[in-house]
Amino acid sequence: MTGGEPLIRDARESDAHACAAIYRPYVTDTAISLETDPPSPAEMAERIASAQRSHAWLVLEDRGRVVGFAYGGPFNPRAGYRWSCQVSVYLELGLRRTGAGRALYGALFTRLADRGYRMLLAGMTLPNAASEGLHRALGFEPAGIYRRVGRKHGSWHDVAWVQRGIGAEEEPPAEPR
Numbered sequence: 001m002t003g004g005e006p007l008i009r010d011a012r013e014s015d016a017h018a019c020a021a022i023y024r025p026y027v028t029d030t031a032i033s034l035e036t037d038p039p040s041p042a043e044m045a046e047r048i049a050s051a052q053r054s055h056a057w058l059v060l061e062d063r064g065r066v067v068g069f070a071y072g073g074p075f076n077p078r079a080g081y082r083w084s085c086q087v088s089v090y091l092e093l094g095l096r097r098t099g100a101g102r103a104l105y106g107a108l109f110t111r112l113a114d115r116g117y118r119m120l121l122a123g124m125t126l127p128n129a130a131s132e133g134l135h136r137a138l139g140f141e142p143a144g145i146y147r148r149v150g151r152k153h154g155s156w157h158d159v160a161w162v163q164r165g166i167g168a169e170e171e172p173p174a175e176p177r
Contacts, residue, residue: 008107011057016045018066022092031125031157034150055085056111060104067092070104072112075121083173084119085112096130113167116176120166126158140164
């Protein structure tokens with residue numbers, strides 16, 4: 001980060017261009033994302049709006065410029081999974097190991113717990129040492145590996161899934177809001 005106090009806030013439609021630009025190299029140059037076509041700013045705006053309606057999408061600003069984002073969304077559309085969310089975090093290239101991912105995820109996890117969600121799941125295309133390390137440091141535990149489930153850049157890729165509980169353990173759980 002370039003100094004000053006970074007700001008984590010709810011994403012707005014006007015952040016779609018910055019989020020699309022941050023995400024683009026993960027799509028075009030790596031297998032970290034198994035998408036093959038980078039979403040346009042308009043598509044990113046739709047994703048932000050959808051996440052905001054039911055879960056959360058946060059951005060990290062550094063000196064007024066969006067440099068990362070994290071979001072939660074449905075893990076599975078079936079009703080019995082409604083307390084579980086899939087989460088992801090993306091940073092501008094070069095911002096790994098700066099604490100930015102940890103800060104974004106921390107704020108996201110608080111927001112999702114406050115909304116009534118109880119389980120977080122994250123998928124990582126392997127190998128991805130940075131993501132594996134971040135999730136392990138934040139208390140995620142292995143849930144399993146899907147072998148050779150994705151193909152990109154001429155190679156098959158495994159996807160590891162990790163999970164972590166959040167929020168209260170009351171039974172029955174309150175409905176997510």
